[in-house]
Amino acid sequence: ADAAPSAHVTILATGGTIAGSGATSTTTVGYTAATVGVERLIQAVPELAKVAQVKGEQVFQIASENMSNAHWLTLAKRVNVLLAQPDVDGIVITHGTDTLEETAYFLDLVVKSKKPVVLVGAMRPGTALSADGPINLYNAVLLAASQEAVGKGVLVAMNDQIHGARDVTKTNTSTPDSFKTPELGMLGYFQGNKPYFYHVSTRKHTLDTEFDISKLDALPQVDIVYGYANVSPVALNAVVAAGAKGIIHAGVGDGSLASKVLPSLTAARKQGVLIVRSARVGQGIVARNGEANDDELDFVVSDTLNPQKARILLMLALTKTSDSKEIQRMFYTY
Numbered sequence: 001a002d003a004a005p006s007a008h009v010t011i012l013a014t015g016g017t018i019a020g021s022g023a024t025s026t027t028t029v030g031y032t033a034a035t036v037g038v039e040r041l042i043q044a045v046p047e048l049a050k051v052a053q054v055k056g057e058q059v060f061q062i063a064s065e066n067m068s069n070a071h072w073l074t075l076a077k078r079v080n081v082l083l084a085q086p087d088v089d090g091i092v093i094t095h096g097t098d099t100l101e102e103t104a105y106f107l108d109l110v111v112k113s114k115k116p117v118v119l120v121g122a123m124r125p126g127t128a129l130s131a132d133g134p135i136n137l138y139n140a141v142l143l144a145a146s147q148e149a150v151g152k153g154v155l156v157a158m159n160d161q162i163h164g165a166r167d168v169t170k171t172n173t174s175t176p177d178s179f180k181t182p183e184l185g186m187l188g189y190f191q192g193n194k195p196y197f198y199h200v201s202t203r204k205h206t207l208d209t210e211f212d213i214s215k216l217d218a219l220p221q222v223d224i225v226y227g228y229a230n231v232s233p234v235a236l237n238a239v240v241a242a243g244a245k246g247i248i249h250a251g252v253g254d255g256s257l258a259s260k261v262l263p264s265l266t267a268a269r270k271q272g273v274l275i276v277r278s279a280r281v282g283q284g285i286v287a288r289n290g291e292a293n294d295d296e297l298d299f300v301v302s303d304t305l306n307p308q309k310a311r312i313l314l315m316l317a318l319t320k321t322s323d324s325k326e327i328q329r330m331f332y333t334y
């Protein structure tokens, strides 16, 4: 018999479609997410035992549309505790795909370890024909057990591809190739039971960030307000009235601000609310002093972060400072 693999990988299960089940083998919508426990996920892929000594922990059992700041703090603290143990070499987190990119980026900014952390999900429930969960889980464990993944920040394993937490995004509501890193590029592939890396991001992560969540039990309230034709300031005003400490403006185009919205944004900033100009487009830079005079308005730009990831960075930034210059520096660093 083969010797047991030497790497120890802990699988933290949080729910999602990878733990989902449907009424029939052709049910790929209208199934129930977050029903199958971590032990059954592991048993369904006996091949895992060939690549690592695997342990499972059920952290949550939720569909990822219900992921919250509180869940993130719990999960990140658990990841940091486990990675500090000499008998844990890497972590896999099974997760719903809807907010998987957000959890990945949050962890990328707050995990204090070089050891691999890999998020994985599935677009089809485990009961479906050609379910993608088992192969995705196998690849994720392979990656978490590998030397190649050490020091690369939080990774996402989907559809035989490796993506970086900062730039990956869900691009399709339902197809198995939904996860992409358009333009900036995925990091690598899985083939023949090995991960292969070709790219790394120039942005800082994990051990090189200034964020520490170990003593936090909440994050500052930051909300996203969307731009569109015929926009009014109603949603923005409601968010300010509800006490947001920061607002991500998901503007049209390269982060443009409609003249009907600008007065409310300016008033919010004068009250101390941090304003970040982002873009709903999904690709490209929102340039400082481009579509607005950010120096004069005292706004921050999101650079290339999409609105949902800009929200995460602004929350963490606000745990350190309310200085907009400092926060702008962070948006050019992470």
Ligand SMILES: NC(=O)C[C@H](N)C(=O)O
Pocket (backbone or CB within 6 Å): 015, 016, 017, 018, 033, 062, 063, 064, 065, 095, 096, 097, 098, 099, 121, 122, 123, 124
């Ligand atoms: N494919 C999925 O995992 C979608 C599911 N709604 C979730 O995010 O939990």
